[in-house]
Amino acid sequence: MQDVADLAGVSSKTVSRVVNNEPKVRNDTREKVQKIINELNFQPNKSAQSLAADRSLLMGLLYDNPSSAYITQLQAGVLAACNSHGYGLVIHPCDNEDDALLSNLQLLLASSRMDGVILTPPLTENKVLLDYLDVNNIPFVLISPLDQEQSTPLVYTDDTLAAKQSVQHLIDFGHKRIGFILGARQRSGSEMRFLGYKKALEENQIAFDSALVVEGDFTFESGELAAQQLLRLDQPPTAIFASNDYMAAGVMKAAIHLRISVPYELSVCGFDDLPVARYLTPTLTTVQHPVSLLAENAGKLLIKQLKKYADAFELNEVHAEVIVRESTGPVKV
Amino acid sequence: MQDVADLAGVSSKTVSRVVNNEPKVRNDTREKVQKIINELNFQPNKSAQSLAADRSLLMGLLYDNPSSAYITQLQAGVLAACNSHGYGLVIHPCDNEDDALLSNLQLLLASSRMDGVILTPPLTENKVLLDYLDVNNIPFVLISPLDQEQSTPLVYTDDTLAAKQSVQHLIDFGHKRIGFILGARQRSGSEMRFLGYKKALEENQIAFDSALVVEGDFTFESGELAAQQLLRLDQPPTAIFASNDYMAAGVMKAAIHLRISVPYELSVCGFDDLPVARYLTPTLTTVQHPVSLLAENAGKLLIKQLKKYADAFELNEVHAEVIVRESTGPVKV
DNA sequence: CACCAAAATGTCAGCGCTGTCATCTTATAG
């Protein structure tokens, strides 16, 4: 830093100002310094910055999610936000059911001194955890919490619209009896996806039939059970919309065992576009969740809270998209 | 730290010595100080440590792997090693084919100042990268590199044995014509798995038939193509061993399309125990790769290099295990 | 018990940066 200062003919403090994007630096000075910084490829020493400014320049990403595909997308998104703003990322897989969760976290916070954290479901509903963060004044951002009306900073996608669109896709194929498998109650997506299902029916003047709605909990097994229940109805559905891909995979298994051919006798639609969707036979029509983008926005939102002189971010709304593959087709005549 | 020193009646330097596990501290002093540390729940300030000692206490985990399941296991293992030794983890997904890989990495190293890195395939074969690390004196550990005889610190599992065992499992079911789908050439596992296959045949006096060996590249699609080729032989195999689960999933798809029932007419065996193995119908017999343990050992090995006063680790050999599920069964009579 | 080397402990500067506050420069009003 002193090299830069000398070459630019300013004090190291001014270089610091430029590095930290502080105001009250004349534009030509800023440019001059920035030029030298680029030339010398100067990178501020993170440890020194942290020590002097008493902030770690670290953010934590806490998750308790069985889906590794979800996790890697999450990480990729948050990393993108971190990298472009000089933040480091501390990842922390945890177990929401574990009583020691909080004490583990305290240890982690004590040793890493993270400036803020990002929480994903189901941690977003963990009152004890949220209270702890509140009390200790640790800024946080929630990704897809159940309650999206709260005042806490949060990001989420409009699953309702996405679900509606994919049910519409089924309706366009002529389906009228469409089964729906609910997700775990405590996840925000569950309710929204169900709502989208109902909206699609409504818009197409198809009567809602509660017999066609079965509970699930996002696991493969629950999908299989739910499908068995649906397919044994007197008037079984011609299409099933599962609230996630694991349950859709379960539906496929049930169909195979009942010798029901997908998509000729039954259309199946999932949600999330997990890798498994591509490996099933037939491949699964599903909804691509922009997890990575969501996570990036969460990261930016957090940085905005942390930085004194943050750039303004436009956190565009993120859209989910229906991916049509082989598991959906016209209703059997 | 000063609090601890005062309470223990020693200088802060001695506390530092205890914290860093340095020798030349009398045992009773060490215990006394450690007791106060525990009581006060003292955590050394990482930034100050890094700044003063000129090391970041950070290690990097570099990977370019499409499988998110692999990645999360990897991370879990390395994190375990890091957490128990006061190290932080910087994760860095990268693209081995990208020409900018090195320059990105230089940036990363410049900003995070990682003390060492862990590389996974295929980065383990990237000469440019390895040279760069060598030249810049950045310690590294390789996970499952192609060449396990080199002098670089590395960890790997004995895929040969695991493959041999699962082929034995097929032979025990009475299979004699067993197809084998090779993995990508440049991955260490490919050759070892093939070797295990050949060894199993040999030990059971089954003649090796090159017509039963088909190339693949670890992708779903290549598995499907390979299976089509195998199943259209005049004397098709009664079992197929695929070098990973994605290809095994492709085999299942090919079987479904050719109306060959698994496991009644064809047994299928995968490798890696990826999540998809559980979601296929029938569920897939495969080999569980102890990736997490492997990664933990890699982390420990790296720390050993980095720490001046490292504890000694016993890096026990890690064993892969055959997981028998539904996709394998007795040969059809 | 004096002596000495080795072991144990302490002293203190300084790692590279930022916060605080002092100083200098500029723009604007009168």
Add this chain to the structure above:
DNA sequence: CTATAAGATGACAGCGCTGACATTTTGGTG
């Protein structure tokens, strides 16, 4: 053209720790 405030820059201490070196303590020796 001066007065004044706001804007821009600089000087310097100190963040919490460790490395180098100084000092004290210990235990073994003759």
